[in-house]
Structure formats: C-alpha cells, structure tokens
Amino acid sequence: MAPARDTGTLGKAIAVLDIIATASEPLRFTDVLRLADQPRGTLHRQIANLIEEGLITVNRDQSYGLGLRLLQFASRTWASNAFRAIAEPHIRTLHEATGETVHLGVLHGTDVVYLDKIESRQNIRLVSQIGNTAPAWCTGVGKAALSALADPDLRALIAEIRFTRFTPHTITDARTLLSEIAAIRREGNAYDREEHELGICCVAAPVRSADGQLIAGVSVTAPAYRITPEFFSSWAAITRAAAAAIMRDMAIQLSPRRSA
Amino acid sequence: MAPARDTGTLGKAIAVLDIIATASEPLRFTDVLRLADQPRGTLHRQIANLIEEGLITVNRDQSYGLGLRLLQFASRTWASNAFRAIAEPHIRTLHEATGETVHLGVLHGTDVVYLDKIESRQNIRLVSQIGNTAPAWCTGVGKAALSALADPDLRALIAEIRFTRFTPHTITDARTLLSEIAAIRREGNAYDREEHELGICCVAAPVRSADGQLIAGVSVTAPAYRITPEFFSSWAAITRAAAAAIMRDMAIQLSPRRSA
DNA sequence: AGAAAGGTTCCACTATTCGGAACAACGTTT
DNA sequence: AAACGTTGTTCCGAATAGTGGAACCTTTCT
Secondary structure, eight states: OOOOOOOHHHHHHHHHHHHHHHOSSOBOHHHHHHHSOSOHHHHHHHHHHHHHTTSEEEOTTSOEEEOHHHHHHHHHHHHHOHHHHHHHHHHHHHHHHHOSEEEEEEEETTEEEEEEEEOSSOSSOGGGGTTOEEEGGGSHHHHHHHHTSOHHHHHHHHHHOOOOOSSTTOOOSHHHHHHHHHHHHHHSOEEEESSSSTTEEEEEEEEEOTTSSOEEEEEEEEEGGGOOHHHHHHHHHHHHHHHHHHHHHHHHHTTTSOOO | OOOOOOOHHHHHHHHHHHHHHHOSSOBOHHHHHHHSOSOHHHHHHHHHHHHHTTSEEEOTTSOEEEOHHHHHHHHHHHHHOHHHHHHHHHHHHHHHHHOSEEEEEEEETTEEEEEEEEOSSOSSOGGGGTTOEEEGGGSHHHHHHHHTSOHHHHHHHHHHOOOOOSSTTOOOSHHHHHHHHHHHHHHSOEEEESSSSTTEEEEEEEEEOTTSSOEEEEEEEEEGGGOOHHHHHHHHHHHHHHHHHHHHHHHHHTTTSOOO
C-alpha cells in the first residue's frame, strides 16, 4: 500500500490496519498475527483499539474487516480536496470530448492514487475506483506524473520501485522506464500500451503544481480494439490541454489558500 | 462524526484527525489547538505522527487537510464490504424499477452512513455521497434502520440524539420519533417527507441481519414535486421487496463466512 | 476424553507519550 | 528600529500507556 515506517504507537496501529486492508481475503486473529511481527497480547490490544475507534469491525466468524469510520473520513477527504475540485470541470470536459473513461490521479510514493474518474458509459460503480492505488510505472497517469518530477527525485523514486510484470508489455527495468520518461518529457504525453492490463490503453499528461508539491496526471483510457492512431493522437493533444487548464486554474485558485 | 471516547494514544490521534475532518474549512495549527483540548507540544507531535502516516497533509499555507491514505483505505473498505456486495444487485433492481435515486445505508451510532448509492440520471459525482453521514432520525434510511432495532437499544439510542431542526418538517422530539417508528414497524416502510432537506422525499425499508449485528436500510428518493401518491405507495412495496431480498441473500451467503 | 489450535486476560516492566517551558521565526505595533 | 504578540517547533524530566511473556479460557479436531 504505502511506505511509512511503523514507528510510534500510531504507526504500529496503522501498520496493523494496513495488513487488514491489503489482505485479499478476510483475516482472523491468527492470520494477522502471522503477518504482523508482534506478540499475541500486544496485537490483541492493538486490534481492540482499532475496533474501539471504528476503524475495523469484527465479522461474525471473528475475521476482521475495515470499518465504516474509514468511509466517513474518505468521504470528507474527497469532498474537501481542493485539487480535485479544481480539476473536476476539466476532466469532465475531457470526458465529453473523448467519450471515454478519464482519470485523475496523484503520485503517492511509487504509486498513483486515483482521485477522480468519469466512466465512459455505465452510470454506476465508478466509486470502486476512487482511492484505488496502482503502480506508477505501468499506468499512463503514473508515468506522466513521474515525468513531472525533478531528476533527483525521479531517480530516487525509481530506485524504490520493485518492478512486477502485469502483462507482456509491462516495463520491468529502470533503464527502459527512464528512457520512456525522457520521451514523455519531449512529447508531453505518456502512454500506457496494455502495460498494466491487457486490452487497455491510455493517453495521459502530467500535472504539477507550481511549487512541485503536487505531482499528478490526467488520462483518457480505452480498450485497445477501439483505438485508432488518429484518435490516439487527437486525444494526446486534448489531454495535454486539459492538464494545462488544470495547472492554470491551480495557479489562480491556490495562490491565497489551500492545496491538495 | 461518531462517538469513540478518545482514550489511549490511538484514540487521541483519531480525535485530532476527526477535528480536522469535520472542520468546515482548513485549519491551521492554532485552530486545531483551540478545538483539541491538549497542550501545544503534545498536539504538535500528534499531528506530526498523523502526517508521517499520510493520514493528513499540510497545505502550503500550513493548514491541514486529509491525506490520500484515507482514500486508499476507504477504497478497500468499500470494495471488500460483503454486505454492500450482497445488496448491490438488489438496489440496482430497485433503481431500474423506479428510475429514481436509491440509497443503501447502515446505522452507525445515531447516524446513518451511506454505503452505496445509484443516482437517477447523472452518471457522475455519485462518489461524493458514499461514506457520507446523515442523522438517523430525519432520513428515510435512518428511520427504517431505527425501526429494526430492539426496543431497549432503540430507547438507548434515541436518548443520545441531540435533535436539530433541518427543515420545518424535521422531527425534533423523542416522543414523535417513537410514535413514527411504531408506525414504521406496522407498515414496514419509513418515509422522509422533506425532513432533512426541503423538496426531497423518500420511501425506505429496514434491513437487518439475522443476528441483529447489522442494522441498515434501503431507500428510493425523489424530489417532492415528482411524487404522486400512486408512485409513492408502489415504491413502498418494491422497496420492502428489495429489503427482503437483501436479507434473504444475507442469510444464504453469510452463513459460512464474512459479514459487513 | 484428550490434545491442539485459536483467542483472551493479566501484570510487572519499560519505552512512549505527556506537557510545561524555552526557543525560533515572522508580522505588527509603538 | 526596538519591543511585542502570534504562530509554530524543539527539549526533557515525569508519568502514563503500551509491551510482551505467560497463564488462562474456548472451540475444534482426533
């Protein structure tokens, strides 16, 4: 999920929460015990605290799940996020111009967290993706974001990446990634050519705040079969335009207060 | 937001997070200091820890915002919630049958947390509502849920409510609420007649798990002007049917493992 | 019934947090 | 320009809250 050395009481608690959150299936006490590197008594109390705070819940079979409290917090996170609010009209425009799914994601460590998404058709379930995390090096938004980093930061970040292959097209080494990022910087667009998921391609463009605090990207995604070279290159331009518009609005609106 | 006595280190940290989350506008250090009842040094460290864990972020003007980490956790909360998954096909059916906005919410203290929502038209922004919290006593889902509580629990909960008026129709005392709940139990449906927001009405039905662990509700919402008595009563029936279907599926699917 | 695994409670020890106070960095006033 | 008030950050002894080993229940298997 994310780094954060589990230092301090809070850190340890969050580490446990993270274990439960990232598990692919419900964990029981002993399962967590195996994954967390802690004595039984200690872990038991930590979990009890988390339950007390509503961050996790116990299912009837004694397995743990994530608590509603997290949803409440996230709802406010999303609603109060200034960057998302600024970007929203622009990604909507982008969606209307292309008719395809568009994403807004920000860089968070070596991952990208999706802040917003407008789906091509289905008027439902898009929720499922907001807050989702995906590796930066094999997504359009992620690579676009990486290209917006200053070189030292970029190299430091890439050094942290543990490359995993998702499809035959996934980039799996730092050199290739670096040269691709060089290309992105030249052209102004990043592409995902079925690198994260087979059959899915996208065009993206980088977004960054003036002070470099916020590194993000916008993208247009579509199934590979539907993409023609003409569309792809026209999308490239309007994606860059959307990114530019977002940056412009940020410069205007974020000068006095707030940020992402 | 929610109860949770801020006991223990974790509790205090979450209390601070809560302050930042519930604030209507970005808080700076001193603002938080005023709201939290803690010495400066202590608060400072707590905030530093929260930042370290990615739960809050500092904006450039030194005000605090909620961190992306919360979105990540919530995304997983939502995706892994078994109750939501079970209810989903049924609320979708309900949406298709009525063409109106439908909600799925669970009772959490004296509030209702919305777990899912399908909007009538707009294929966007529904996100904003998931994880949202609303008072139980003046929403359809909330009153439906209350009606599913055992009497002692109900009375205990109502005793905790601090009634606030949102519209001229809002119920503002326990007696009225109790008699309305009696009616809901007789009829099987709860109604919100512009009690939370003017111009908005809804029909709801209670959902509870066999063991009473999970108290929830489903509802159909529509603008008051669009509602005719005929529609309203036909919706009442199919809303009850949806609730019944959800309960049936819960009984089946939750017997061996998991829950909400 | 017996054994093992899973889960919970206890309590002396100690590492962490607490919180007052001193310090630094601005901005504002006299 | 010197003094002051605000806001945010750092320190450190004292005390509290978390730690973790071990004993203790409870459930599940053999």
